[in-house]
Amino acid sequence: MTYYYTLVIIKFIIGFTIVITHMNFSGKTQLSQMTPIDFIGNFVLGGIIGGVIYSDTIPLHQYVILLFMGVMFISLLNFLTKKFNFFRSVTIGNTIPIIKNGQFIMENIQEKRNKIDMLNITSRIHAQGVYSFQEIYYAQIEPDGQLTIICDKKNMPSVILIKDGVIRTSELEAIERDEDWLKQQIEKHGINNITDIFLAEFWHGEVSFILQDGKIKRVDEQKLKVVAENS
Structure with a gap:
């Protein structure tokens, strides 16, 4: 039994070390810095660690190889999203303008894949101190789900x-x-x-x-x- 628990601790330390090292090398040590790829990738790495750490049927070297494969795959996807707009739009997404020149952009709002809930948007603009859509000159939903609101056209974002x-x-x-x-x-x-x-x-x-x-x-x-x- 002592050997079993020692092996579990070793697997835990190895998994924790590889994941933390990966996050530091990628510069994604905070939740606000992570992309959807990082979130999904961390779930995958967590699944590998959780699935192997208590099992004695998978050798230690295979466990390490699986973790490195997961880390390399996440790094590859992040590299592709930085270099190619197509991969970025698919994996991270683009901004979605919903109001422009004071007019609603209905094709973006009604697009099913955007899944825009205008009642939720209403609550969010109120929380930002804007109490009517009539005040808004321009608004867009950012890739991370945040809402950018411009009431004065002189302050349009870059x-x-x-x-x-x-x-x-x-x-x-x-x-x-x-x-x-x-x-x-x-x-x-x-x-x-x-x-x-x-x-x-x-x-x-x-x-x-x-x-x-x-x-x-x-x-x-x-x-x-x-x-x-x-x-």
């Missing part, structure tokens, strides 16, 4: 058009622009390669580019450059 050199076409469509327009903006800012762009942020009708080295290309800089060249 939109990320490029992430790590990859164009986010759904966000371009949301601001009613196309890839040709975005490429023109890239050329105007003197950026030679789209892979040099870490983030492209659209705000107040203008685009700012944050490069991979941390430098920022803003519209104001471009205007000053034009003035300097013409003077």
Whole structure:
């Protein structure tokens, strides 16, 4: 019996160590940082640990291999969601605008897969200190389920058009622009390669580019450059 309980403790320590190490390496040590992939993956890892820890039929080395396979699979899915918009939209989701220019976007609200409960939305806007839909200029549901509400159109949130050199076409469509327009903006800012762009942020009708080295290309800089060249 002593051997059995010792083995259980060893399995528990190994499982706990692998999961905590994975969370630290991925930078997902808090619940607010976790994606749906992380939540599901942690359930899977917990199932492996819970299913094996009290069993003496599965050798210790197979238990460790199973845990590493689970960790690698979660890491692969997270990598794909960062690099490919398709995987991100499927696994994490996109923002869902429900009010724009003071008008309800009924196709988004009535889309069955969005599962939007307007009575729940009503309670949530009241909790944010907004007491009528008539006050709202723009509203969207974030991928994590949070609700963003804008009452003054001057305070519209920014939109990320490029992430790590990859164009986010759904966000371009949301601001009613196309890839040709975005490429023109890239050329105007003197950026030679789209892979040099870490983030492209659209705000107040203008685009700012944050490069991979941390430098920022803003519209104001471009205007000053034009003035300097013409003077």
